[in-house]
Amino acid sequence: MLLSVLALSSLVAAVSGCTGTINSLSDVAAAVKCTTVNINGFTVPAGQGLSLSLVSGATVNLNGNIAFGNKSWAGPLFTVSGTNIVFNGNGHTFDGGGPFYWDGQGSNGGTTKPRPMMKIKISGQFKNVKVVNSPAQTFSVSNPAALTISGITIDNSLGDQPNSKSGGLAAGHNTDAFDASTTDLTISGCTVHNQDDCLAINKGSNIVFTGNSCTGGHGISIGSITSGVTVSSITISNNKVINNDQALRIKMDAAATGSSVSGITYTGNTGSGLRKFGVLIDQSYPATLGTPGNGVKLSGVNFVSGNVLSVNSGADRVAVNCGSGSCTGTWNWSGLKVTGGQAGPMNYKGVSGGSY
């Protein structure tokens, strides 16, 4: 009896201490039982995803590039889950095959696109991965405990060009870089070129977005905020926003009820080539500067220091569109300077300081 218990526990230890190697989808089930998982480069068959459900404490090493076969289906293309994981991308690439799907309509219509491309459900670290040509939304993050995502490059720059299906519009659409409805998440040192939000926080708290660069899209966003959600304790710092529609935005649905957004701190962010707004805070989403709702209580929006934005001619430097009574408190904007364009509309009196 004692012997067989010993034998069994050493067997379990041996399995979890093993190194698993993935060369194709058929290797996944056995490899994910190990605490070290090495992934070699391969092409995932069209219409299938690569999904890793890891043992707690596992380390994953990506040792080659992963491509996904082209087929219109719902996705996601890649899913990873587990607790206390270290995922080392080693600079290797996930290629979503975007040009096969892009039609200028993103997730609003047209071809069904596998999305999100990358579904991250781990705690620990996810780092040094390159992602190219996402069919639509790129990363969706729902970490079970603290997670740091760092050193990610997302390159959807090919999607800036129109194609034969996009009616003259950019072919890539709704290619959000990071969609986060979560808590205890840090995203740092990432480089993004896309056609939608660089970050979109739909709900959650203790989220830090720092030292990233965002080119071509819709800027760094809180929202859109729907009904019954809370966002609090968000730090947006030391990011560079280049040639986006706006740099920094809080978008709240006009129809939302029972939600709150508070404690949003901006420090050291720079922006240039901004096409529509420097800062846009709007409670009329999906309209822009339409009739605002007042179902999202917004408070504690502060620009601490070193936020320097320059907008294009014709763009608004700052626009604030609050519903009746739904923006509250004093907001300290002493650390915000916006130049270029024109002053935008601002209907909230609780803002102090800043130059814009």
Ligand SMILES: *[C@@H]1O[C@H](CO)[C@@H](O)[C@H](O)[C@H]1NC(C)=O
């Ligand atoms: C999918 O199609 C795109 C666009 O034609 C191409 O760039 C990519 O290499 C294709 N992927 C595979 C795995 O064949």
Ligand SMILES: *[C@@H]1O[C@H](CO)[C@@H](O)[C@H](O)[C@H]1NC(C)=O
């Ligand atoms: C606003 O923030 C700045 C920088 O943190 C600080 O020096 C200043 O005292 C604050 N102003 C108010 C009115 O709190």
